[in-house]
Amino acid sequence: MTHSSSDLQGSAAGQPLLDTVAIVGVGLIGGSFAAALRRRGLAKRIVGAGRSRATLMQAKQLGLIDEIVSLPEAAQQADLILLAAPVGAMINLFEQLLPTLRADTLITDAGSTKEDVVAAARQALGDRVGQFVPGHPIAGAEASGPQAAQADLYEGRVVVLTPLPENSPPQRERLENVWRAVGARVVLMSAQAHDRALASVSHVPHFLSSVYMHQVLASEDADSRLSLAGTGFRDFTRIAAGSAEMWRDIFLANRDAVLAELALVRANLEQAESALREQDGQSLLQFLERAAVARRLWGGRSQS
Amino acid sequence: MTHSSSDLQGSAAGQPLLDTVAIVGVGLIGGSFAAALRRRGLAKRIVGAGRSRATLMQAKQLGLIDEIVSLPEAAQQADLILLAAPVGAMINLFEQLLPTLRADTLITDAGSTKEDVVAAARQALGDRVGQFVPGHPIAGAEASGPQAAQADLYEGRVVVLTPLPENSPPQRERLENVWRAVGARVVLMSAQAHDRALASVSHVPHFLSSVYMHQVLASEDADSRLSLAGTGFRDFTRIAAGSAEMWRDIFLANRDAVLAELALVRANLEQAESALREQDGQSLLQFLERAAVARRLWGGRSQS
Missing domain, CATH: 3.40.50.720 (NAD(P)-binding Rossmann-like Domain)
Structure with missing residues (x-):
């Protein structure tokens, strides 16, 4: 161009x-x-x-x-x-x-x-x-x-x-x-509201995506696993391909908000994990359904 | 059609x-x-x-x-x-x-x-x-x-x-x-190898994506946050829009492998979090760089 x-x-x-x-x-x-x-x-x-x-x-x-x-x-x-x-x-x-x-x-x-x-x-x-x-x-x-x-x-x-x-x-x-x-x-x-919101909808997703990509990579049979990965994995990890230098700077610059959001991730993950551990299908269905409905509604509104 | x-x-x-x-x-x-x-x-x-x-x-x-x-x-x-x-x-x-x-x-x-x-x-x-x-x-x-x-x-x-x-x-x-x-x-x-690999590249990514979508939704200012979400968030949460019923069944059916992979997520997340907490830019850069390189290589090989 x-x-x-x-x-x-x-x-x-x-x-x-x-x-x-x-x-x-x-x-x-x-x-x-x-x-x-x-x-x-x-x-x-x-x-x-x-x-x-x-x-x-x-x-x-x-x-x-x-x-x-x-x-x-x-x-x-x-x-x-x-x-x-x-x-x-x-x-x-x-x-x-x-x-x-x-x-x-x-x-x-x-x-x-x-x-x-x-x-x-x-x-x-x-x-x-x-x-x-x-x-x-x-x-x-x-x-x-x-x-x-x-x-x-x-x-x-x-x-x-x-x-x-x-x-x-x-x-x-x-x-x-x-x-x-x-x-x-x-x-x-405000700058503070911006940084909190961005930690939530940009920085922490990137953090999770990168941690997870790294985890799959570190597994003994990484190649075999990756050969079975489909479009879901592709989208979930797409952001992990971003510039490591730029993202390190972002995480350090927005450390407090990112750490606060990550603490919530740990708590929510524990709750969902325990529902799975206890085979509590009703709780699992509820949180999956809420997430799915929210995602579909948001997807409908968003242009990007 | x-x-x-x-x-x-x-x-x-x-x-x-x-x-x-x-x-x-x-x-x-x-x-x-x-x-x-x-x-x-x-x-x-x-x-x-x-x-x-x-x-x-x-x-x-x-x-x-x-x-x-x-x-x-x-x-x-x-x-x-x-x-x-x-x-x-x-x-x-x-x-x-x-x-x-x-x-x-x-x-x-x-x-x-x-x-x-x-x-x-x-x-x-x-x-x-x-x-x-x-x-x-x-x-x-x-x-x-x-x-x-x-x-x-x-x-x-x-x-x-x-x-x-x-x-x-x-x-x-x-x-x-x-x-x-x-x-x-x-x-x-083998069925076992399949289930472990799929927990890794499909089921746990879905679990994380759904937990995270649910977390953003549950925040007080969810609408304001979502109005700032871009293409990264869109891709990271796309799979969360899937059928809640189908995914509940998958999680329950593959519970052991999913829980094993989630335990690893917690350990890896803790490690990355502690690097961030300690402002250890070198460790952050290293794991981000490995994830980014792996994701770019995989993205290049994959057809899907």
Whole structure:
């Protein structure tokens, strides 16, 4: 997928919302944001920064970004900066942006956890923290890297923003408008509520899926077992294939909420196990039925 | 999808392998077997039996079966009988088939567990148990019922047979040939090995997925959490939407192997949790990396 520079003048959304957008980390998430802005003509110019030169070169070749810049240059040039980097790297990025950061520049991020990123922003940006509006676009895919970028990745997807008391309403609204313009549904909540909810519907499922994949792998007859695995196992373990580095960072960053949810898993598992041990078919049926009905209802509502 | 009776004369595989095939339970699994036999012209006549009259009528309308019969009639008429019913119902089916069972009729099943079905067959069929060759086609889909039947459901899929010492080699080979003729890969193993492997790659993943779906549902802010759930959660919990009744039966039928695997889950979960609690990033990374690599390798090999 390439994007010619004429895409810049796209008329779907009328006037560009932004002059220069800087994307730090032009992988799937950052690259798709760039592609979406391009397709809708929302930015006059998109620049890319990041630690991997190869990724940036590729993003430029794909037409996702116009230019490769340093972090100080990004801070100087951009109206909007999207940090699409691992959460563990955020504090360093804020530190590098601060010295040249324009007073009217808005920074946001795409990190999977919010309390720790907010803490990093407060620490690194100090009294400029009002320029940072924390965000989390809930979109992912098995693929990664700029070549996996999709201009429609955010269409119909939820983007959570967890604004700070220091954010000015116009700044926050500007960011809401950008995400809405690329098709996302914006949801506002506190960083703490976000982190708890994500522990529940993203981080702990990943933890369980990985622990379980590891368990099957460690069995003596792993190959034989895996040769009998079907579509259920395939789906249950799909997330375990994700980047180990990224997920380690997420687990460490959201440790308290993940541990709290895991404690509940242990309690619930024990209860279900004891029903099975006692051959209590009625209790088993009840919890299976509730789970099945809930899953079917949710599956019906969800777009993703 | 309808199947005209002219499909009976399909020439893809040359001569029909079988005169009359009886399918007990013409849902997704039984119906797809019928459709596959039809498409390849492997049976001259296919009859259906089962407890739900509505399902059988529908299967007949769809052209999956030629006629609806009783279990004694099926036993009298069929060369091959496939029991595609919940494992808890098997003993009753064997009992109803026995009085009129022809000496040359081969019975097989599609049950998800094998030790309990073998025990039921021994108990009900007595010294005729040699006519039963236990089987388990590892194929499934979210959909169920005869309208979900697919003639290609078994193509490239594994069918496990767990033959009994009492089975004659020609009987067993006849069944192998039928499954191969509809595109399946036949794997032979003991009933015990099958049940352990399936506990590992099918039953326990379902158990965990259901327990977890139930947990999210039981949280105070379940709706808000679910509104943030993405594709990872969707895949991880997909299997939890399955039939509660069928899965209760599977868990009870394979209780020992499921409990043994669940005990391992608890031990492994504790270990991973303690790495997280102690912020041991190195251990976390190691187990996540092993799981991710294994899952990617397996994903590459698997067809399903």
